[in-house]
Amino acid sequence: MLNTSEHESVIQVCHLNHWYGSGETRSQTLFDNSLEICCGEVVFLTGPSGSGKTTLLTLIGSLRTVQDGSLKVLGEELREISQPAAINVRKNIGFIFQAHNLFESMSAFQNVRMATDLIGMPRAESRPKIEHLLSRLGLADRIYAKPRFLSGGQKQRVAIARGLIHGPRIVLADEPTAALDEQSGRDVVSLFREMADRDGCTIVMVTHDNRILDVADRIINMVGGIIKNDSVLRQTENICSFLRKTSLFSDLTPRTLTDLASNMETREYSTGEKIVTQGDEGREFFMIAQGRVEITRIREGRPETINQLGTGEYFGEVALLKGQRRNATVIASEPTTCYVLDYDKFRQVLDASDSFTSELRKAVFERV
């Protein structure tokens, strides 16, 4: 049951409501939130205190009972879940709390071992793993130290190791870097990033630490119990850097560029797949992120190749600009990735940027 493959969603939030208290003091903290988080995503939760982000985190961690709506974690519906099943879900989650909560009398090593013991990992196996992870977090010489001999940041890193050592599928963290200096914070988040990329571990963390924003795939901003903004950062960033390199967009302000990028959708095509069909209504603009396409036009009943386009080139703009139907068919001649912008957004950008318009018109003129 608790199995997911890559790109499958590990956390599915659907019309989730939550209240605290009962009777007259009952107050709602989450309002009809829906959200999907995929395997391997690094998601930052931000928002002012009381915005419901910790509530959401505890619900995902199955530490709190789901009251209304649906919440699936690792394929398991948490609403009305039994206690043993909830515990089973929790064992697949790594928790990192703001307070380190280390047993004072146990060494860093023993504290971390509480997590591997729980899942029944033999001690011969867990020992080198724990030592390696603690070293990785810069605690190589503090492995057997008691918490009272550790600084606040070191304790926090031990707590992080405890949350990660058992190879959780999901890591839920609350301000994990708040107590850390810049370098340690960087070490921790790059470890998160590595776990996400290598093991498909999903990281959801509440943070306001803007030194580490670059690690996030997504930033979810909550206000007053509602998800206000959910931006897919990494993708946007990739598109941006790609767009910046093309002459078509070179003059756009960074803001317009980002805006444009965040509205672009990534689509993948396999060899021979039809991207645009001649005669169809044109509603979208395509940029080739990678790959190669062939443009054919049917003339006098016979298809005729009129052009080939490669990485960094674009197509589909003629139909958009002139409001015509598609004047040619575009077929992927190798596996191709395109960034796609829909008509409305295309028009907005067009209106916002004279240079873009003139550049585009020039290009169209040249091509037709």
Place this chain on the structure above:
Amino acid sequence: MPGETLHGPVWEAGDTKFMYTTVSISSLLSGGRQTVLSIAGICFAIILIFMQLGFLGAVLDTAVLFYDNLKFDLVVRSPDYYHFCDPKEVSRTYLSRIENVIGVEAVKPFHISLGRWSYAEHSVQRGMIIMGVDTNGLTFSSISSKVALPDLRLLTDDRSILVDEKSRPDFLGFDNSRRFSQRDIGLRIELNQAECEIAGLFKMGTGLAANGAAIINEAGYERIFPNYGTGRVALGLIQLRGESALDPTQARDAINRSLGFDPGISAPPVEILTRAEAIGRERIHWLSNTPVGFIFLAGVLMSFIVGAIIVYIILSTDISRQIGEYATLKAMGYTNGFLNRVVLEQAFILGMVSYLVSFVVSLFLYRIVGEAANLPITMTAGRQLVVFISSMLMCCLSAVIAMQKLRRADPADLF
């Protein structure tokens, strides 16, 4: 791969059985000085229990002290018998009638009463147990090496007395002002205003009824207690012979039959008991007819409650101190059962350590207090077991109550 981290039952694999102990011991150790003080507190309670039970045992032991040191198989006594130092009396004729029953070797008269001891010009008098014995045939015997039996041959006339070395030092007249010694032999004192002379010493102990004991022959006893009816005795100590000695109960029934007593029909004028019955009844008397049993048992109960409260305070402070840690364990997937067991185990460790310390301290205290109070407090195996079980019960009870606090460890509060 992540998928491999999924397991079935939590306790199936690994060296997890050590975990409870790791958590419990280490969390106790982390208490540091506080834990040491707490253990001292629990020890205090357990030592109190040891002492209370020790005193109770000693009282009961001293109550049967004389029975213990006298040689007899059966005893004849008054149905109104109250306790050893207040035995009422029976007619001497029964003694000779019983002596004629087959299987009876001898029946020896025994007198006992409280008398007043005084010395020379001092106006102060002290209560003393005075035993009147038949110097010809009565035998004292003891299995204890701490007892020095009286040498009845020294009672050559009705003025000679033997005194117990263990008599409390508040008796007047002895040479070294501490206790009777060889130097006091020949000292003249008065018992109930009748002059007597110390002829020898013995060592048995006196119990709670009086602070001293003396032995005199029958003639001397009559001299000291002139109002004591001649032809009456306090007890008749029966010695059996042959096969009868092997089964005192049957011998007792045989004597009852031959004397024409049938306890089923009417209350007999005298009561015949076996040695075991006499000793058992003496204990029960002191336990139930006097405040002694109640006082000490109430003391035990109080100590138990105090101990339980101390354990509860230790455990619940420990839980409160580490509530975040326990909540974290819960979040990780540890069950309530695990945490409960940790608490129970802590209680168990506290109980064991405290018991062992208390046991050693109590052995030491038994000796000191026993000597000071002149009470033979011994550490019996039964008492060790009773106190051990009480200590464990005390700790576990507190643990169960303290477990309620664990429920407050809510992992949802951690974020």
